[in-house]
Amino acid sequence: MTHPADQNVPHMDLADFRRHGHQIIDWIADYLEGVQDRPVNSIVQPGEIAGMLPSSMPENGESFESILSDLDRVIMPGLTHWQSPNWFAYFPANASPTSILADVVSSGLGVQGMLWATSPACTEVETRVLDWLADFLGLGDRFLSTGTGGGVIQDTASSAAVCTMLAARDRATSGTQQGLSGHAPSLRAYTSNQAHSSIEKAAGIIGIGRDNLRLIEVDDQYAMCPAALRAAIEEDLAAGHQPFYVSATIGTTASGAFDPLPEILEICRAYGLWFHVDAAMFGTAACCEEFRWIQAGCQEADSYTMNPHKWMLVNFDCNCLWVADRAALIESLSILPEYLRNQATNSGAVIDYRDWQIPLGRRFRSLKLWFVLRQYGVIGIQNMVREHAALTRDLVTWIEEDECFEILAPAPVTLVCFAHRDGDERTQAILDAANASGKVSLSHARLKDRLVIRFSIGQWRTQRSHVESAWKLIQSFSDA
């Protein structure tokens, strides 16, 4: 006996799922085949896409075909194409074919990794693969799960900042249970004035207050000045504040600068501060011996984070966070209500990653990291880094050869910041013209109060021809 209602829920049957699934895969392949010819930036006006959508949801279900056709009609005009090889804006957000397919598996399995017990493979692949990656990047033994540390996948480096600042806060106070109101001195955190905005956001979220994050001045290469850090800490101690956390950056957002980790480490040790390393963008480079210098010293940090979803061919979201003392993280984030208790957790023999992050639920994200690291291997990823770095050296040479432009920050990896010598107005005009052309996407920053074009190389399909065309395009607007 079946309930009559059984027939009234229009689940797609599995034969249709196969058929439509193949359609979707082909649609994506077609998209990726043609994306380099599309205008990179969307040019729709605010409200234009929403205006193509009905004001309420349909009463009766629609066919999959009609939904699919709206992808081309409604969605496509409203996309800015991060997977275009002409993408040089913000950061590379590489969705390699391998990672896309791994993500399909994760979506299809639909398992939850909140506890080890709710799908052991989801946890154990993650732990193992993050150990692989720690080794690949030269993070040293302290971050391995085989000791007191370990790695975890977070959505973004912003969340990694919150979780580590939280663990540091609670190590410095009794924040988790009692809160900060009863804690008299203000907690003070430190990062450079070139650090990512997520550090300041984290300070607001965990309740120490954004004003208690001090933005330390940088040198002429935009790297944090250790002497200024030490002075700020001393000043704060003298004023009765309580320093507790420093975040150093491996590849700042504006110009890709590298903070001097060894000197900062020494200061953190002297004052007993949690030392976090934000290598979201350029951590990937450390897999090559010739770039390993960028993070010398990080091996002694308390936490380290980098984003495979930027430059390591894993599609968003996949941030990796390692901590040297996992107990500190878990102490701040664990709650064990009765309904989540289970034998494996009680045994203490397993990791429950819900205790390493803000959310409870979690997807099987380690699959895509596992797939990508295996498909490319050590050498494949190193070659990609070297290829992009070589393209960057070419670009630097071309810019240096053009007397109209000047490069305003060191560009040892894949980010070049440059400006027209005539000043901001001219630089802005070139940037606007380039973006309006549809042929590239570029973003900007300000360095020492000058507007610069940020030319970020690293999209997975970018080749020399794309960089060369983009540079000639920029030059053409300079000549205009």
Added chain:
Amino acid sequence: MTHPADQNVPHMDLADFRRHGHQIIDWIADYLEGVQDRPVNSIVQPGEIAGMLPSSMPENGESFESILSDLDRVIMPGLTHWQSPNWFAYFPANASPTSILADVVSSGLGVQGMLWATSPACTEVETRVLDWLADFLGLGDRFLSTGTGGGVIQDTASSAAVCTMLAARDRATSGTQQGLSGHAPSLRAYTSNQAHSSIEKAAGIIGIGRDNLRLIEVDDQYAMCPAALRAAIEEDLAAGHQPFYVSATIGTTASGAFDPLPEILEICRAYGLWFHVDAAMFGTAACCEEFRWIQAGCQEADSYTMNPHKWMLVNFDCNCLWVADRAALIESLSILPEYLRNQATNSGAVIDYRDWQIPLGRRFRSLKLWFVLRQYGVIGIQNMVREHAALTRDLVTWIEEDECFEILAPAPVTLVCFAHRDGDERTQAILDAANASGKVSLSHARLKDRLVIRFSIGQWRTQRSHVESAWKLIQSFSDA
């Protein structure tokens, strides 16, 4: 001229992507076809899956075929099958075929929705579809984007709790900038002792301290007692504390209880407290007229959250959060560094969802919500709710007819909590035997210090036969 290195990065070419993509889709279809015959819970021991993985990443890339074969060999034994129709544990985490395919599109496009400008469709579809859903669930006009409110997709209800408690904290203090140390009275939040652990976790994260979340007692139906809430607030005020936030639950985790929203609303208004409604699990039911009562009063709340990734056929992660005053949320979460400035943001005419969440980056998650709401329509989703509710009524009847068991909490929707009359030891033995059989997955809770079996109906492929078999299995262990 191409760089020699071009050839050394083993990207999967698009022809192979098509071929392997079809393989993966078929692999998932096969998995879904056969999943009901697999033992529902994984029986591996801690370390067993990790033991099948090499200790370091491969030097040279591996073939996709070899990775794919490891899905069956390594991953499958370590899975607990949330997509089995015999899944009655925790909550339904429905990955409908439609949502899986939409998620594939999102992975394939690989766009970032951090700013409106970085892919306008990603933002505008989200805003529109959350307006649809607010209407579908009867949330009222205050939560619509067309007024002062609006909806946003978060990863989970845990993050929604953090974001709303944060906005409430900052409305009550100057928390974002100055932090809590300078704020003398302790902030106090309230929820019932049956609320989800994420509320307590949020209190720790935002720095008010877990001890400053008061767990209010419940009535014999496990719903919050308004009188007890009022008394707690009065007591706290008398002690010099500062009440600021109440979270009420629509479907508590342990037993699916409904807090009395109208009475709680009245108290929140009287004392000027932020009123959050956590409808993570049972919000979906409100799409049916006969269940709309569960959230009468939520229309006047400050925030409301529910999870399409639980019972609304959208695969994880997709939590929806609505706020009545989006300015309060944005005030707590917005930072605008130079490198994210753009014309559209400056114009004020667009939503930048990065200001509505903890992370900066974001996937195109609204696609899967859009696909599912369209493919099923109003009627399709209502029918699913009604079908699952009917199955639940059947189960309730069967349990009531068996004198060995008793139901320990009201079960008006899809969660039934029951125990053997002989007591905890007997109930535990039955639960263990059922889970060990591989034929079902069930979880547990404690209600009034009694162990109960939580039988949660709602997996998208569960039909009457599955519920009936599961019940007979339970009975068989009771007779043993």
